[in-house]
Amino acid sequence: xxxxxxxxxxxxxxxxxxxxxxxxxxxHPRMFVFLMVLPITLWLGIVYIGALIALLxxxxxxxxxxxxxxxxxxxxxxxGELLRPYNLDIILRxxxxxxxxxxxxxxxxxxxxxFAARYAKGKWKALFYIxxxxxxxxxxxxxxxxxxxxxxxEGILTWxxxxxxxxxxxxxxxxxxxxxxxxxxxxxxxxxxxxxxIWLPYMIIPVQASLERVPGALLEAASDLGATPRQxxxxxxxxxxxxxxxxxxxxxxxLTLGDYIVPQIVGNxxxxxxxxxxxxxxxxxxxxxxxxxxxxPIVVMGIYLWGARKMGAFDAL
Amino acid sequence: MHSDxxxxxxxxxxxxxxxxxxxxxxxxxxxxxxxxxxxSFQWPPPGLTTKWIGVTLGRADVWEALGxxxxxxxxxxxxxxxMGTLTAAAVARSRFFGRETISLxxxxxxxxxxxxxxxxxxSAFSLLDIPFSTWTIVLGHATFCIVIVYNNAVARFRRTxxxxxxxxxxxxxxxxxxxxxxxxxxxxxxxxxxxMLAFALSFDEVIVTTFTAGNQTTLPIWMLEELVRxxxxxxxxxxxxxxxxxxxxxxxxxxxxxxDGEHTAGSDK
Numbered sequence: 268x269x270x271x272x273x274x275x276x277x278x279x280x281x282x283x284x285x286x287x288x289x290x291x292x293x294x295h296p297r298m299f300v301f302l303m304v305l306p307i308t309l310w311l312g313i314v315y316i317g318a319l320i321a322l323l324x325x326x327x328x329x330x331x332x333x334x335x336x337x338x339x340x341x342x343x344x345x346x347g348e349l350l351r352p353y354n355l356d357i358i359l360r361x362x363x364x365x366x367x368x369x370x371x372x373x374x375x376x377x378x379x380x381x382f383a384a385r386y387a388k389g390k391w392k393a394l395f396y397i398x399x400x401x402x403x404x405x406x407x408x409x410x411x412x413x414x415x416x417x418x419x420x421e422g423i424l425t426w427x428x429x430x431x432x433x434x435x436x437x438x439x440x441x442x443x444x445x446x447x448x449x450x451x452x453x454x455x456x457x458x459x460x461x462x463x464x465i466w467l468p469y470m471i472i473p474v475q476a477s478l479e480r481v482p483g484a485l486l487e488a489a490s491d492l493g494a495t496p497r498q499x500x501x502x503x504x505x506x507x508x509x510x511x512x513x514x515x516x517x518x519x520x521x522l523t524l525g526d527y528i529v530p531q532i533v534g535n536x537x538x539x540x541x542x543x544x545x546x547x548x549x550x551x552x553x554x555x556x557x558x559x560x561x562x563x564p565i566v567v568m569g570i571y572l573w574g575a576r577k578m579g580a581f582d583a584l
Numbered sequence: 585m586h587s588d589x590x591x592x593x594x595x596x597x598x599x600x601x602x603x604x605x606x607x608x609x610x611x612x613x614x615x616x617x618x619x620x621x622x623x624s625f626q627w628p629p630p631g632l633t634t635k636w637i638g639v640t641l642g643r644a645d646v647w648e649a650l651g652x653x654x655x656x657x658x659x660x661x662x663x664x665x666x667m668g669t670l671t672a673a674a675v676a677r678s679r680f681f682g683r684e685t686i687s688l689x690x691x692x693x694x695x696x697x698x699x700x701x702x703x704x705x706x707s708a709f710s711l712l713d714i715p716f717s718t719w720t721i722v723l724g725h726a727t728f729c730i731v732i733v734y735n736n737a738v739a740r741f742r743r744t745x746x747x748x749x750x751x752x753x754x755x756x757x758x759x760x761x762x763x764x765x766x767x768x769x770x771x772x773x774x775x776x777x778x779x780m781l782a783f784a785l786s787f788d789e790v791i792v793t794t795f796t797a798g799n800q801t802t803l804p805i806w807m808l809e810e811l812v813r814x815x816x817x818x819x820x821x822x823x824x825x826x827x828x829x830x831x832x833x834x835x836x837x838x839x840x841x842x843x844d845g846e847h848t849a850g851s852d853k
Contacts, residue, residue, distance in 0.1 A: 289759035303674040304686055306667045311689050315727050318704035321711055375602055382599030386591040398603045404835045406788045406827045408807040413609035416616055419625035426627045525697020532811050541699050548703055561700050
């Protein structure tokens with residue numbers, strides 16, 4: 268019998284192709300990592316980035332005005348079309364709406380997030396969690412549909428105003444030029460409310476996360492040192508919550524910029540960027556202009572993200 | 585000095601008001617599913633009936649749309665589970681060239697508006713002459729489902745000690761055994777939560793789908809058509825209620841599965 272010491276220190280190669288392959292991969296860590304990230308690189312690299320680049324290239328093509336065919340020659344003509352008053356209006360309208368929704372979402376989200384982060388305990392904490400998660404994850408279309416029910420002329424909001432004898436107030440708001448309209452469901456106000464509702468949870472979550480990191484002792488110290496509640500909000504709480512607000516605003520702003528379903532269902536017939544993209548690529552068949560339109564939110568978001576990064580918003584995500 | 589555990593009244597009222605704003609519209613869906621009114625969105629409902637639930641159950645177009653949605657969601661979630669987990673393992677466990685790029689690449693489909701993903705896929709399909717099919721829908725859906733799985737898995741991998749894997753290997757487990765007996769049980773609940781959220785997201789997706797579906801009708805596209813041109817309000821009401829129930833259950837389940845750790849579940853949709 269051979270002495271045990273002469274046996275090899277490492278195990279003999281195992282039999283079977285699978286076992287051999289697995290062993291080989293584990294012995295080559297770099298290869299292992301390469302194989303792990305290969306599928307995602309191929310998928311996102313080809314499917315997603317490839318498609319994005321194809322789109323960008325097409326925005327430099329133009330459309331022949333007589334034949335309606337795409338001319339595959341490099342030109343800035345399509346981008347020039349974006350500056351026509353009609354198209355410029357679409358862009359400004361969308362950016363203004365996104366800004367209004369973002370500001371309102373921040374103002375509405377703050378008390379909810381602050382209460383949930385600092386005061387809610389036990390059951391209340393769970394209720395606030397569900398209260399944010401349920402609208403966040405509920406079907407997007409169902410949420411839009413729910414608001415169609417709420418805002419309808421014969422719907423619950425009109426009824427509530429009537430019961431409170433406040434119909435005059437509702438009519439007063441609707442008679443304001445530009446933002447008003449025949450009923451809430453065909454006015455900018457309605458579009459604004461639906462956007463606000465749908466993107467609000469995206470603001471609450473990062474704001475709450477940043478508020479949870481604020482030690483309660485800081486606020487006590489502020490009031491001990493004689494700050495009024497207003498002062499300690501302005502000089503302590505708000506600056507500390509700002510990265511969270513900016514992080515949330517990335518979502519509310521970006522999502523409003525690209526949405527084309529809400530203004531199509533609740534609102535007047537004036538177009539937003541998303542709808543312009545949709546009609547240009549669909550019925551109008553003008554892919555270059557649609558592509559140029561999509562570059563607008565990419566550029567706006569690029570600037571926005573660059574600014575947000577400077578203010579440290581990415582740590583709060 | 586005011587007491588620390590009691591909220592100021594104004595804050596409390598505005599927080600509760602905010603909660604009502606968030607939850608009331610969803611509650612309204614449940615009331616309208618039982619209304620007897622067929623032609624308008626009248627409030628309060630003139631009467632209540634369960635008749636429309638039966639009518640909806642008998643509708644072939646609803647069932648077909650539901651079937652397609654489930655199929656797409658199942659395939660996309662499976663693809664996302666495989667790619668998301670592999671990527672998470674690589675990013676959490678090792679340093680390699682391009683690591684930052686990959687972690688940025690993964691969140692890009694969610695960070696950019698969905699319409700951009702949609703139209704770029706659409707124009708790529710038309711450039712390459714790819715006909716619309718279930719697979720073109722899956723292509724779009726899997727792209728953003730990966731993020732959800734990745735986010736859940738990467739958080740779990742970071743909390744799982746690498747020493748466990750070394751120990752298993754030292755004790756003689758081979759690669760496959762280490763994976764099935766050590767790694768998988770550790771990340772299973774995170775994958776389940778991520779998978780359910782990805783499924784819910786795909787099941788609900790409409791923005792990208794309108795660009796990649798062609799003439800096919802998923803359930804959200806069916807809903808969208810009803811929203812643009814309402815033809816059968818009572819059926820739509822019932823479908824809306826069913827969709828709320830179906831999407832809410834995975835959320836609650838994911839919440840219970842991940843609440844012991846940090847709540848990764850919905851924090852980065």
